Structure formats: structure tokens, C-alpha cells
Amino acid sequence: MKPRGTFRNTALALGLAFLYLPILSMMVFSFNNSRLVTVWDGPNSPTLKWYAKLFENSQILDAALLSVKIAAMTATGAVVLGTLAGLVLVRFGPFRGRAMLSAMTTAPLVMPEVITGLSLLLLFVALEQLTGWPEGRGVLTITIAHITFAMAYVTVVVQSRLAGFDDSLEEAALDLGAKPAKVFFAITLPLIAPALVSGWLLAFTLSWDDVVISQFVAGPSATTLPMVVFSKARLGVSPDINALATIMVLVVATGVVLSSVWMRRQERKRRLEEQMARSDAG
């Protein structure tokens, strides 16, 4: 049975409201003049004063910069390790310990973050006592901790891309005289590049908004943006956080829209070219 127009539209409106109303209200309140987040100061709004305040707040700006740095390092590290793990799981056949490796690399997906965070903290402390490394906790420990769980996501993405990969492409390259390492860099890597890009972005996002694990393994010297937001929110949300969040949402939304437009255009171009090829005389 086909739902009627009004029902469909109501359901759509409710669904969208459920997903986006909280974000929308946050964005609206970022232009609020009042200090109190929940009170709308009609006569003096909208205003950009919280945006101006935000850019004067060096604590937040430093934390944002640090978060970007950690997220970029995490994403890069996770892509390298995740690609290796995915490659081994898909390409190396049934070796001893494969099931174990498969379970272990994806374990962080289901492991509660508190456990991951706590166990990493204990590990870092024990390591420092035994070997003197890592010296205290800070950027390095956060990055390592983020890589361990972000890598699991990258592995899954790369694995599924490799599973749909035509093995004969690699065999053809071998057959044409390319050594295995050359095959990997000339054929395999360019072809799984889309998966690496999406894995990198995924890892970046995961690291960017992680609070729980960072909380465990961060030292006094390193405070990431989510940690700042979280600690501020506990003292009562200040409107400059709304402004910050609004900027973040806009950046992400623009990125998503641009990339999907680009991808759709590529797809359309490709389909057109394939059609033209088919209509050409063979």
C-alpha cells in the first residue's frame, strides 16, 4: 500500500526534525545576545559577538589546532596500519592465526571506549615505568590511542574494497614483469585509493570528536577540543561553544555536499563515456 501524500510528508518532517532540530536550535542560539543559553534575547539578536569572542579565546583555538594535528596524525597512521591489516586479511589466504588477527583488529569496534581508554592508560604507565617511554602523557599517547581504535575502521573499509578487487589485475601486472612491491604501488594502491581516502576521513572524524579515550590518556599538556567543550559544558554551556559548534557543522556540511556533488558528476561522466564506447564500432 502506498502511503498518502500528507502522511508521507508528515513522516518526512518528523524524521528531519528528529535529526536536525537539535543542531538547528544550537545554530540559532549561537546568534543569541543573551549570556544564558536558554533565554532568547529578542531585541538584541541576532549578533555575531560570540563568534568574535570565540576567536579571542586562545584556549579554544589552541585546542582546536591540537585536535586537527592529532586527527591528521591519527588518520595517517590508521590508514597505513589499517591498509596493511586489510591487505593481510584479504590477500594472504588462510594462515595460522588469521581468525585471531581478524577478531583482534576489529575488536575496538565493539570494545567500550572506557575499557580501551583505561587499558591504554595502564599500558602507558607501565611502559613508562619499565622503559622510560612514553615520557608522560600528551599528544603522543593520545595519537597512539586514537590510532588503535581508528585503525579498526580503516581495516574494515579497506578490507571490503579489496574483497571486490579483481585479483587478475595484480596477476596481470606480475605477468608483465612487475615485482610484487611495484605491483602494490603501481596497481593496488591507486585502485584502492578511494577506500584509503574515505578511511582517512573516517579516522580523522573519529579522532576529532573522541572524548572518552582522550580523557584517559591525555596529560596536562595536551587538551583536545572535545575535552575543552566537555569540561566547559559541565560548568554550564557558554554561547561561544554554540558558535564553535556552528562553524564545525558548516565546515563538515560544506565538505560533504561538495564531495557528493563531485562524486555524482564523476559517476555521470563515466556512465556517459561507457555509453559512447558501447555505441562505437567494436
Add this chain to the structure above:
Amino acid sequence: MAEKTIDRSNEYVRIESVTKRFGDFTAVDNVSLNVYKGEIFCLLGGSGCGKTTLLRMLAGFETPTTGRILIDGQDMADTPPYQRPVNMMFQSYALFPHMTVAKNVAFGLEQEGLPRAEIDRRVGEMLDIVKLGEFARRKPHQLSGGQRQRVALARALVKRPKLLLLDEPLGALDKKLREHTQFELINLQEQLGVTFIVVTHDQEEAMTLATRIGVMNKGQIVQVGTPTEIYEFPNSRFVADFIGSVNMFDGQLVEDEPGHVRIRCPELDATVFVSHGISAAPDAKVSVAIRPEKIEMSRAAPPGGENRARGVVKEIAYMGDMSVYLVRLDSGRMLRVTIPNTQRHDERIAWDETVHLSWDPSSPVVLTQ
């Protein structure tokens, strides 16, 4: 196609009792085979008969469980695929989707570390040979199936291999294009003097391309021979049945002389007289195979009391160049007869007519296994 004479002094590939097992499954079972320089050798068989595994062992993607493979006199056991003097054309073509046609073709030469100018020259030449010069800058997805096939061929041939392995080279092409490409392949092979080993499940393809065919079944090579030998003198029921269509009758040897034999088949009224001797035990159970095009059909009874049958036409399929008749014999057995349509308006035999069938004593093949 007229058969070429094979120069047997010039052995290029030697497969010595090669067996390949995957776990409990034996994909290739004790195969020995020689392929000579300049040949087009076709490995023909149904799916899962081990022909592709054999090809992959030649390319170096699989290693034999037991046995040896020698190419140009050298044992290939420790030679990885990228060092073998062999190139392969893949069934899926395996064109690198992120590279242009020219880049695809150049890839193999780049691995040899040749100077850029020479690579460009050879790629250009090769693309001209396969008539793809104007498509050099296209990507594979911008090509039609036939063009892709030619890129794959060019990419494999540009390295000037002594031996080219082709895995179902024409499998993905439509019928018209396939016929055309078959002859192009043969021309190219003669022009470049490369030895071809072709894997195919298509017997027509094998018959047109091959100087020799190796028929495979369940991991074993059951018969090796020229297309004529395989078609006219199959050595087993499997080969007779697999290549072309055939009418096969079970029977018993009643007379076994060096120059001829007589066989009594329960499904035929008359005995079958075969004008050549066979090697079989007396009273052995044998099969008689008669090709449909070797049977004559007429309304009048033929002279002689042997090599004949009578039946009623039950089905006629008009194919243009010939017609296929299904005739039900008195014993109830259906017999397949093909008659070329040489005249346009002759008095053709119609449905439900009673016909007499006969054949030459040299036509039947007696099979003991």
C-alpha cells in the same frame, strides 16, 4: 582451416606429469604435454576440467603439487611470474582501469627499464597492429568489448614473449565479432611467430584456432590431436560426445578382422559394418559413434543389408545452411541427421515421413572406452 604441419623438432613447452591439488580436490591430474614452437595449442574442456589451472601453472600463478614444467628447456619451478618468458591474456582482460590504453600497453616495457623513446615507439607500433592507434589516450572504460580485448592482446604481445597464454580470449565477445577476431588472432600469431596456448570451452573456437587440441576432462588430458583427428577419430565416448554432436549406439562385437569389424547394436535393425580394424577383446562391449552429417537420408530403401536404419521424421530444425532432422527409429531411439540445404526448391523430406538412413562403412567410429 587447412591444417598446418607441426614442426615436432622444436619443442618449446614441456609439461611432465604435473599434478595440482587444492586440498582434497585434484584440479590437474598427472598431465604430460609437449607444445612446439609456433603452434596454437588449444586446451579444450568444460568448466572445472583443470584447463585454467594448467594455464595458471604455466604463467606461474600456481605451483604444481608434483611434476615439472619446462619452458624453452628451463625448469620453471623457481621462476616467479614476473621473470617468465611468458605473457598472459586474461579472460577478464584485466586492463588497469586507472591507466590509459597507451599506459596499459607500456606497463610491461616500463618494467624492463627500456628508454622512454623505445617504449613509445613499440607501444605505437603495437597499437597500430591491433588498430587502436587513435584510442591510445582513452581509459579502458571508454572502450567497447572488442577494443578492450585488443588492448589486452597488445599489452601481452608488446613484450614480444615467445609464448602467449590466452584464457578464453574470445569468451566475452558476441558471435559476429568473435568470428572476425578468431582470424585476426591467427594472422597476428603467424605475423609475430609467437607460440599460443589457448584455454577455451568453446569447441568451435578451438577448431578454428588450433593447430592441435588437447581435450581435458576431470583434470586429465583425454586426447591430443589436430582438429580433424579429434573430430573424425575421437578416442573415447567423452571426446566423441564433447566435440560436435554424435549418434552413439551401444553394441557388441560379432566379427573382428584386421581389416574390418561387424557390430550388432540392439537399437539398430541391421548390423554395423566398419571398414577398419580396431583393437578390442572379442565379444567386448563397444560403442559406435556416427556423426549426423555422415548419415544419408532418402525415401527409397538403399541397397545392401548393413549400415542402415529406418525411421519416421519427428522433428526438423531449419538452420539456413543446413537442416537438422530428428528421426525415430523402429526401436524408439532418436537419431540426429543433418542435411545441407544445397538446393532451394528441392523436394524436402517433411514431418512424419518414413525415411531410410544409411552411411558409409568408413564413417562409424568404434569406441571401446
